[in-house]
Amino acid sequence: MINDTLQNRRYVIGGIMTAVVILYILRLFSIQIIETKYKNGAESNAFLRKTQFPSRGLIYDRNHKLLVYNKPAYDITLIVREIHDLDTLAFCKALKIDKQFFINRIAEIKDYRKNPSYSSYTPQLFMTQLGIEDIATIQQSMYKYPGFYIQNRTLREYAYPNAAHVLGSIGEVSQKRIENDDYYKTGDYAGRDGIEYTYEEQLRGEKGVEILLRDAKGRIKGKYENGKEDVSPKAGENLTLTLDFQLQILAEKLLQGKIGSVVAIEPETGEILAMASNPTFNPGILVGRQRSKNYNSLLKDPTKPLMNRATQGQYSPGSAFKTLQALVCQQMGGITEHTLFSCNGPESSPVKCTHHHGSPVSLLSAVEQSCNPYFWNAFRATIEKNGYGPKNINFRTTYDEWVDRVKSFGLGEKFKDGDLYEQSRGYIPTQKFYNKVYRSEKGWRAITIRSNSIGQGEIMATPLQMANLMCAIANEGHYITPHLNKCDSMLKKIHQCKVDKKYFPVVFEGMWRVFEYGTARSSKIPGIDMCGKTGTVQNSHGKDHAFFVGFAPRVHPKIAIAVIVENAGFGNTFAAPIFSLLAEQYLKGKITRTELEEKTTNTVTNSYVQER
Structure with missing residues (x-):
């Protein structure tokens, strides 16, 4: 009878130990595979993945007249956990912004309601669509502002001040669009109306990625594997319209x-x-x-110029x-x-x-x-x-x-x-x-x-x-x-x-x-x-x-x-x-x-x- 009791206890203890092991395995699986926070944190210690945005497709009329093309633009991105000893006033002066804008923008980035994809380990957009004149002052001194990076983009340029309703425009993607299409991330831009919207997938191209290697102090040491793992962006397809x-x-x-x-x-x-x-x-x-x-x-405007x-x-x-x-x-x-x-x-x-x-x-x-x-x-x-x-x-x-x-x-x-x-x-x-x-x-x-x-x-x-x-x-x-x-x-x-x-x-x-x-x-x-x-x-x-x-x-x-x-x-x-x-x-x-x-x-x- 005593032996039976000991035998039963052995099964119970074995079952408890098995359950604990399974729970640990599941948690490790969740942390390493499902949840990206820890993975991103670990990788960010060794790598910096920079998105390479493709050039958007050009738009021509039926007679091959160029209507819409691209010009260089720049974003300022940041990785929150890397920011330290920042001279906020000098940074703001270089970007020609005031300190309150800086404070408000950082708060928006950290607000999960406004930025559901926020992580202190991953790049976040601080300012977008800057021209060369906007970043000229800060471009040579980015090393003074750890955690901040310049990212290349392009902006649309129009050869003529015409056909606004036909051509459409580019705007920042909504959260709903991000949820419906995994191509987009917070701060990305896409066609909002007109041809730019209708042929968004054709015009947008495919993103690339550049992987940079960090040292133990987080400093960039060059390309990982000499760029073998980099993916080049693919430019969007050009589009010829029927317009004369x-x-x-x-x-x-x-x-x-x-x-x-x-x-x-x-x-x-x-x-x-x-x-x-x-x-x-x-x-x-x-x-x-x-x-x-x-x-x-x-x-x-009471004349409704946005209405086609x-x-x-x-x-x-x-x-x-x-x-x-x-x-x-x-x-x-x-x-x-x-x-x-x-x-x-x-x-x-x-x-x-x-x-x-x-x-x-x-x-x-x-x-x-x-x-x-x-x-x-x-x-x-x-x-x-x-x-x-x-x-x-x-x-x-x-x-x-x-x-x-x-x-x-x-x-x-x-x-x-x-x-x-x-x-x-x-x-x-x-x-x-x-x-x-x-x-x-x-x-x-x-x-x-x-x-x-x-x-x-x-x-x-x-x-x-x-x-x-x-x-x-x-x-x-x-x-x-x-x-x-x-x-x-x-x-x-x-x-x-x-x-x-x-x-x-x-x-x-x-x-x-x-x-x-x-x-x-x-x-x-x-x-x-x-x-x-x-x-x-x-x-x-x-x-x-x-x-x-x-x-x-x-x-x-x-x-x-x-x-x-x-x-x-x-x-x-x-x-x-x-x-x-x-x-x-x-x-x-x-x-x-x-x-x-x-x-x-x-x-x-x-x-x-x-x-x-």
Whole structure:
């Protein structure tokens, strides 16, 4: 019995000893493998690992003109545990900072809430994006300040003060981005918007590392293993854009003094040739240590220069929408190109015309004359072709078909398979929306939503979408997703529109007549057949917006353009000349109508003056 008791105790003691050994093993594993603090501390005694940042990829336009490149910059880093006997005042004087900044910065570095990756053993960023003039004084005397190091970087430099919204900017990465991508560490920089954001992984390159050997007192003795373990940084890939930068500069020049935007696209390829938004800013002001200050200033500007109106501005397309209405109504059998409707000018009801012209009106004349009553009647004949009674399922089905065909031209949705950073989706109202607004399926019909027939009402589109619409019409029923990267793979993103090719010629003819006999005849380029559509878009917040869309030349179109000038009134007065000058520059390589260019450039809208 006694022997049994001793035998049991032996098992218990053995079990306890085994558990203790396992716990020690687990703790050692945790310290040496899982936890990095002790590992970093041990390694930092013998090595200094210096991150080598790669040069960011260069950016060119379609004609190989250099737009964005790099210039040298420097960071000041520190390892807290190595700082001793620091002459703080001398250090601050050399860096041209005050002592309070130094104290605050050290406190921020040690604050785990602001700097979760803090360790006294690893390099921490003290100051970033310094120019050679900023570190000139301290560069030769860094040995006096143990624990502080100079680290090479690069900053973006811009060859031109243009295309800020397209190119984007570089900014310090957020904690969320660090957590989602182990490439980044605290203090790293990455693309924040525009092309810099969209192609961040391509442009950023790969980091390298230089391993330096320390002696027992922490002094640098040279490279570890003569640099055999070093990893060289790999520069980012260069990027060629679809932009024609000469055209981009002209677009921004013509928009000065106005609030609005321009988008120009090559219909055959979907390549964006120019994308301008005004007010704008010089992209160079969002580089370096002044970035935060300048960004906040732009953010508070009442004219919203940070907003890319070309992709984020949402407007009723107005008469420009009639070109699409003509196509869809033909496809759905509501009208043919020979269908006639009467027009009594401003006395017409329930939709008025803006002017008197011949009556009855054909589809061709309706496009040329921008006849509101015609397109109202065409819209009603289309969506009510199978009736509209309160229990009529056919009406609801027909309206859904109309929405589907309209959206097939790239309206009402973002271009999700493209490379544009920020977009608004626009809006094509659905049956569900109207059921909610009118509280039942029975509360609405064509006359209830008649404003949609002329591109007003609930219909909204961005200038980018309207330029793309012109591409789809120019291509007689398809478009390639608008894009900025001049890459062959983008050409495969073809979208077929849900209107047959046979319905396009009458719209072509009507848009051609706008330049030959209609509202845009004063903006025609001599010797070039052009197609366009003027839009004067109602604005509930003030004066009407001026819209103009079109493409040129009529046969084998090379460029499609959408122009909007906010609160400027008639489209033919402000928007059409901008369209015409841009088309001339691209097709002929120069502007011959210098008087028109000067007049358009120097015209300032009242809304711009008021906002400023």
